[in-house]
Amino acid sequence: MVSITGWHHITYPVGDIDAASAWYTRVLGGEVVMKTGFSDIDKRAGRNRQIWVKAGDSIINLAEGPVIARPEDLHFYHYAMHSPVDQLDEWIAHLEANDVEVLGPYGHGGVGLLSLYFDDPFGYRLEIIFDFGEYEVAKEEAIKRGGALGNPSAQYDWE
Numbered sequence: 001m002v003s004i005t006g007w008h009h010i011t012y013p014v015g016d017i018d019a020a021s022a023w024y025t026r027v028l029g030g031e032v033v034m035k036t037g038f039s040d041i042d043k044r045a046g047r048n049r050q051i052w053v054k055a056g057d058s059i060i061n062l063a064e065g066p067v068i069a070r071p072e073d074l075h076f077y078h079y080a081m082h083s084p085v086d087q088l089d090e091w092i093a094h095l096e097a098n099d100v101e102v103l104g105p106y107g108h109g110g111v112g113l114l115s116l117y118f119d120d121p122f123g124y125r126l127e128i129i130f131d132f133g134e135y136e137v138a139k140e141e142a143i144k145r146g147g148a149l150g151n152p153s154a155q156y157d158w159e
Contacts, residue, residue, distance in 0.1 A: 007058075008059065009059035009060065009061045010058075010059075010060055010061065010079060011050075011060075011061035011062075011063055012061075012063070012068065012079075012124060013062075013063050013064065013065035013066055013067060013068065014062045014063070014064060014065070014067065014120075014122050015065075015066070015067050015122055016064070017050070017051060017062060017063075017064040019121060020051070020062045020120075020121070020122070021051050021053070021062070023120060023121055024055070024060060024120070025053060026098060027094075027095065027100060027120075028053070028055040028081075029055060030053040030060070031053065031054050031055075032051050032052065032053055033052050033053070033054045033059070034051070034052040035049075035050070035051050035052075036049070036050045037049035037050055048063055048064050049063075049064040050062065050063040055081065056081065056083075058081050060079075067122045067124075069123060070123055070124065070125055073153050074153075075125075075151045075152060075153040075154070078117065078124075078125035078126060078127050079124065079125070079127065080115075080126075080127040080128075080129055081126070081127070081128050081129070082129045082130070082131065083129070083130060085114075085131065085132055085141075087130075088105065088114065088116075088130050088145075089145075091116060091128055092105075092116065092145070095118055100118045100119075101118060101119070102116055102117075102118055103116070103117040103118060103152040104116045104117050104142075104148075104152070105130075105141070105142045105145055105147035106142065106147055106148055106149065106150055106151050106152070106155075107135075107138050107142040107147060107148070107149045107150075107158075108138075108149070108150075109135075109149060109156070110135055111135055111138070112132040112134045112135050112137060112138045113129050113130065113131055113132070113138060114129070114130045114132060114138050114141060114142055114147065115129050115130075115151070116128045116130075117151065117152050125152075139158055143158070
């Protein structure tokens with residue numbers, strides 16, 4: 001039987017690869033682990049410039065090219081990562097210190113997850129998920145921080 005063991009990487013285009021490299025390494029604490037399209041050989045081959053940023057177990061391949069615009073109210077067009085629950089407040093402070101608008105935290109109906117959403121400089125919506133295990137715990141943690149149930153496009157009553 002065939003199987004998938006997980007994602008290797010996610011790729012999306014950015015308008016300025018140098019600005020993307022600086023932002024993703026600073027804001028996500030990532031490390032550029034590979035570059036293509038920068039060498040003379042790559043340029044002669046016509047390869048576009050790309051960087052592979054590793055943040056935790058996630059690899060984000062950013063390719064220089066036209067940005068794919070996310071419709072304003074289309075919430076389900078985002079990229080989600082996870083982080084330990086004890087880093088929730090650190091992430092909020094870190095994002096704010098880097099002039100990133102934090103959306104959330106948002107709880108999700110019936111599950112123990114909390115999400116922080118934020119946009120990169122190119123308009124891509126990113127999410128960091130924190131798994132509190134139980135809905136009531138996640139709800140309490142979100143309310144404590146002024147959070148809501150739902151997502152940036154739609155909020156719901158907790159009950």
